[in-house]
Every structure is written in structure tokens, then in C-alpha cells.
Amino acid sequence: MKRKLYIKTYGCQMNVYDTERMAELMAPDGFVVTEEPSDADLVVLNTCHIREKAAEKVYSDIGRMRALKDRRARAGKDMMIAVAGCVAQAEGEEIIRRAPVVDMVVGPQTYHRLPVMVRETTRRRAAGERVRLVETEFTIEEKFARLQRPSDKKGPAAFVTVQEGCDKFCTFCVVPYTRGAEFSRPVAQVVAETERLVRQGVVEITLLGQNVNAFHGEGPDGKVWSLARLIRRLAEIDGLARIRYTTSHPRDMDDDLIAVHAEVETCMPYLHLPIQSGSDRVLAAMNRRHKVDDYRRIIDRLREKRPDLALSGDFIVGFPGETDADFQATMDLVRAVGYAQAYSFKYSARPGTPAAEEADQVGDEVKAERLAALQALLAEQQLAFNRATVGRRLPVLLEKPGRRAGQLVGRSPYMQAVHVMVGNEADAAIGAIVEVAITAAGPHSLEGDIVRASDRPAA
Ligand code: SAH
Ligand code: SF4
Ligand code: F3S
Numbered sequence: 492m493k494r495k496l497y498i499k500t501y502g503c504q505m506n507v508y509d510t511e512r513m514a515e516l517m518a519p520d521g522f523v524v525t526e527e528p529s530d531a532d533l534v535v536l537n538t539c540h541i542r543e544k545a546a547e548k549v550y551s552d553i554g555r556m557r558a559l560k561d562r563r564a565r566a567g568k569d570m571m572i573a574v575a576g577c578v579a580q581a582e583g584e585e586i587i588r589r590a591p592v593v594d595m596v597v598g599p600q601t602y603h604r605l606p607v608m609v610r611e612t613t614r615r616r617a618a619g620e621r622v623r624l625v626e627t628e629f630t631i632e633e634k635f636a637r638l639q640r641p642s643d644k645k646g647p648a649a650f651v652t653v654q655e656g657c658d659k660f661c662t663f664c665v666v667p668y669t670r671g672a673e674f675s676r677p678v679a680q681v682v683a684e685t686e687r688l689v690r691q692g693v694v695e696i697t698l699l700g701q702n703v704n705a706f707h708g709e710g711p712d713g714k715v716w717s718l719a720r721l722i723r724r725l726a727e728i729d730g731l732a733r734i735r736y737t738t739s740h741p742r743d744m745d746d747d748l749i750a751v752h753a754e755v756e757t758c759m760p761y762l763h764l765p766i767q768s769g770s771d772r773v774l775a776a777m778n779r780r781h782k783v784d785d786y787r788r789i790i791d792r793l794r795e796k797r798p799d800l801a802l803s804g805d806f807i808v809g810f811p812g813e814t815d816a817d818f819q820a821t822m823d824l825v826r827a828v829g830y831a832q833a834y835s836f837k838y839s840a841r842p843g844t845p846a847a848e849e850a851d852q853v854g855d856e857v858k859a860e861r862l863a864a865l866q867a868l869l870a871e872q873q874l875a876f877n878r879a880t881v882g883r884r885l886p887v888l889l890e891k892p893g894r895r896a897g898q899l900v901g902r903s904p905y906m907q908a909v910h911v912m913v914g915n916e917a918d919a920a921i922g923a924i925v926e927v928a929i930t931a932a933g934p935h936s937l938e939g940d941i942v943r944a945s946d947r948p949a950a
Contacts, residue, residue, distance in 0.1 A: 497521040497531035499552065502539025504737070505599075505670075505699050506576055510537050512638050513575065520606050523544055529559045531607060533571045538578035540665050542839035550615045557592040561725070561892065571595065571612055572577050575602055578668035582844075583627050598627035599655075599670055603637040607790045612816055629671040635680065642686055647922040648733075648902075649693045653681050653708065653721065654700030654858075659740065661767075662778045662846040663807065663838060666701050675700075675708035678716050678724065685725055692922055695723070695733035695902075704739040704748055721746035726755045728834040732924055733888060737763045738805075740780050753796035753923055759829070760797050761906045765805035769788050769824030770811055770817035773810050777846070783824060790828055801831035801905035807863055809858030811849035818861050820853060825868055831876040837862050870934060872925060877907060877932035886944060887911065887927045889920065900936075901925075908936040919944045 496517050500510045513535060528534055534556050539545040551573065573595035574586050580598035587593050594847040595608050608624045617620045654671040677745050685696055698718070700706060706718035716724075722734055734757050741764060751758050764917065768774055774782065793800050806821060812847075837858040840847035866914050880903070887901040887909045901909050911927055913919045919941050926937035 494520075494532040495525040495526065495530045496533045496535065497528040498535040498537055499528075501545055501548065502537075502541060502577065502797060504697070505537060505652055505655065505701070508652050508699055509576070509599060509602060511650075512640075513537070513605055515605055515638075515640065516603060519609055520609065529562070531559075531570060532568075533573065534559075535575050535605075537661050538574060538575035538576035540581045540669050540841070542836065542840070544839070545617045546578050548576065549616055553590045553593060562681075569616070569871075571609065573597060573605065573608075575599070576606070576815050577665065580627050580669040581665060583745055584625050587623050587625070594675075596621060596623075596625040596627065596630075600629045600631040600634055603630075603887070609862045611725060631671060631674045635676050635914050638802045639683055643691070645888060647888060648697070648947065649688050649696040650697050651681060651684055651688070652676070652699045653736075654698075654703050654706045657701045658705075659702065659742075659780070660778060662776065662845055663810065663841065665841045665844060668843060670701055670834040672751050673681055673702060677707050677709045678721055679711050679748060681708065682723065682724060682728075685731065686728055689728055689730045694731065694922060694924065695735070695850050696731065698722075698725075698734070698736040701738065702737075702740050702743060703718045703736045703843050704743040706747075711824075717745065717747060719745065720744075722748075722751050722755055722758055726757050731757060733757055733759050735759050735761060735906075739764050739793060741766065741779075741786050743922070744793075745794075749792050749796055751788075752793060752800060759904045759906075760799050761801045761803065761904065762793065763803040763805075766824070767805060767807050767823035768810065768813070770813070773813055773817050774819075777810060778806075778811060781821070787827070788826075789820055797907075803829060804828075804833045806833065806835040806865060807838050808835065808861040809853035811838070811853065812851045813861075818865075818942055822865065824867070825872070825873075829876075830869060830872050831907075832873050835862060835865050835869060844870075873935045874932070877906075877934070877937060879938060880905070880907065880929050881932050882918050882929065884926050885939075886924050887939070889922065901927075903927075903937065908935060911936045911941050913941070 498510050500506050538549045558571050563570050571594045575597045580594045586596050654675045656673045658673045659666045660667050704718045707715045710716040767918040771782050885903045889899045889901040893900045899913050903909050919925050924943045926943040928942045929937050929939040
């Protein structure tokens, strides 16, 4: 019997990856994905705990699901509600206490058990029992061994998680608690998953990890392989045209990985390398374990090897104790580096993290002011970066239809969204890499004309 599954994804790209895996895990039990929660026999909220706002949104969504569940009950239909992801890991049983409508809580390292949990819940409910299951152990190795990607991947770009968890313990961050200790998948597993994707028409992969450049997976030779070595190996896969990786930590940006940006043609000239703050005092209080200067030197070395590298980052404003001078140091750093794109956030005190206990919390008004100033500067830099590509010819991977008829949207090597109109070029289809003359630039995207369709077959 077919049943319907609705999954809502919050937070980072790793949650996007996990959502796809959960959908695949449920498919053999007859679950088909729906975009409409009111149709769903099973609702999974794949949650994020990184900032307070993200975590609180989950409870309002649970409230909405409860209303849908009540409506279904009146029509004689059931709905199971599962909370997965980082809120599930951080709060566990507490979720059920606060929201008794929730049937299952499953952490990011246990979701391979979701099918068994759903079967048990279904069976015991049919027998009239009210059951609540909570599974939040750290069984990451078992999880990856169980994941099987299917044979119907849609779209030319895909994520592959290669590393998960974090041992860095930045004083503001929940990730070491929600995703657990650093774990790297064996190289052979990553290669096999990537090869399978490429056979299905994928031409670009993004390697994911909370600290992806701390990758230290077991190689086929029994030795520990670095991320640089993994990328060199993946670059040998025929048909894989683009490799990206995210997110990196400055501490793990070694010379070999820097060299990969010059030597591996398929490694894209884009790097997300968060620093969080431009003040050494704040970096020390955050336990980032490097100085602003170390970061500047890494950027210099990267640009020496790959002068056109597009840089991205993450910034936190209003960390406890951050003074005006500290914040100005962040602005100075941003001016000195020049970002193609970046994310910035107000510091959010997270339960259980050391920084949340600090006495000198910064007021929300100050945080808002600093965030506005930083975001204005970053937006200016992003627009300048985009404008500098006008007049150039860039290879663009066509990824999906645009809003207008005949329009497709793709990505440049620098991660910029590029809109093109497709005429009768037979091979300018989704999955193709075409050469585009960039004609216009806005803050968030580029426009251009296809000057040469690809010789690569479309996916
Ligand atoms: N592993 C990555 C980041 C993971 S979280 C790294 O080390 O860079 C993604 C981003 O969320 C972080 O880079 C940080 O900028 C932001 N972030 C994490 N915890 C936060 C908090 N408590 N308040 C505000 N922003 C936070
Ligand atoms: Fe969080 Fe720091 Fe680990 Fe990144 S390196 S996931 S910010 S603890
Ligand atoms: Fe959020 Fe967890 Fe990702 S807290 S950012 S979903 S690792």
C-alpha cells in the first residue's frame, strides 16, 4: 500500500543530504514523497539547532502539523510526526514533553533506523497502543554503511557527505553536540557513491562536511587520506566535470589542499572559509584557535595559486564582549579580503555552549546595527564581484528551468547563478556545460548569452 511522506528541511546542506537519504530509506516501505503535508501519513521535520530562531520555528511547525493531524483524524486517517535533525539530537525526550503530538524523535546519526521505528509505531498503534520512540545514539559508522543511493537521481549537481561531526568546540556552537565527534567516511565508499551518481548523469558534486577539510578517511591502501588526496582521486572519475567542497576551517587548510586549487582542473575556484570575526581577541574567546593573520596568509597563498578564487565566509556579530573596536576589525578584514559572497549572523546564545554563560552579552540593538553595517558592506562586495564578470565568457552548468519560458538557470565556476535564454541549441539542456558571455550582473545573479553549446552530452 502506498503511503505519503512529507519532509521539511531546515538548516544546512548536510540536512538536505540527510532528507534525501531518509526519503530513500522509507521508499521500500511504500512511502512516496509529497510536497503537501496535509496528504502525509508520515511527516518528518528535519531540524536545525544552530540559532534560536531556527530551533523555535520547529515548535510552531509542530503546531501546524497537529492541526493537520486533527483534520485527518476527523476523516479517519492517521498521521505520524517525527522530529529528526539537530533539534532532535539536542533536545531528545524534551520535545515529546513539550509537544506530546510528536511520535518519534530521531537524531542525525540514527535516522537509518527510521523505517524500523515507523514500522513499530504503525504496528503498535494498530493495536491501540500510544507509543513514542526516541533514538539519539551516535551510530554514525552504522548509518553510512546502511545508506544506499538509488538509481534515479534528478538534476546534474549532487551533494556527497564525506565528513561529519566536529571536534573543534567553538564556544558559540552546538554542532559538536548535535552531530557528535568528527567522522570521515572511507574513501572507497565516497568513490563508489560518486561513481554511481556520475552514471546517473551527475556532473558536479559538492563534498559536504561540518569540517570538510579535516577529512581523514581510510584509503584503499589502508592509510589515512586527506581531503586533497580524496579530491585528486575523485577528479579521475570520467564524466565528473566539477568538484566543490564545504565547509572548511582555516586550521585545516593545508598546503596540499591549496595546491589542489591550482592543479586539479575540475576543482572549482570557489571556497567557503569562515573566520567569524576580524578581531584576535574575539577569535580567542570563540576558541577558533587561529589568528586573523593566519587567515590572511592562507588567503594570500590561495590567491597566489588561484588568482581568480571566489571567497565566501561566515561572520558572527555581537559575540559576548565584542566591542566597537572588535567589530571595526571585522569590517577592516572584510574590506581587506574582498568576498564574492558571505553569510552573517547575530550571535545567538545556545543552551549548553560556554559563550552562552558569559556575563557581557551584547544587546540586540547593537547586534542589529552591526549586522546591518556588515551586510551592507558584504552586499557591495558581492555586487562588485558579480559586475567584474560582465564581458567575460564563463562555463555554466545548466541546472534547472528559470521563471520565464525558454530560460534556464545555471552556475558559474564561482557559484554565481546565471540566467540564459535557450533558443534552438539542441544540446543547451539541463545538465550541459555551456559557454556564456556575461552581459549583466545584479546582486544575486548574472545574465548572459550562450556563445557555444557544449560538446558534453546532456544528463
Ligand atoms: N563548521 C562550520 C560552520 C557550521 S555552523 C565552521 O566552522 O565554519 C554555520 C555558521 O553558523 C557558522 O559558521 C557561524 O557563523 C554560524 N553560527 C554558529 N553558531 C552560531 C550562534 N550561536 N550564533 C550565531 N551564529 C552561529
Ligand atoms: Fe561549530 Fe566551530 Fe565546529 Fe564549525 S568548527 S562546526 S563553528 S564548533
Ligand atoms: Fe543546523 Fe545541524 Fe546543520 S544545527 S546548521 S542542521 S549541522
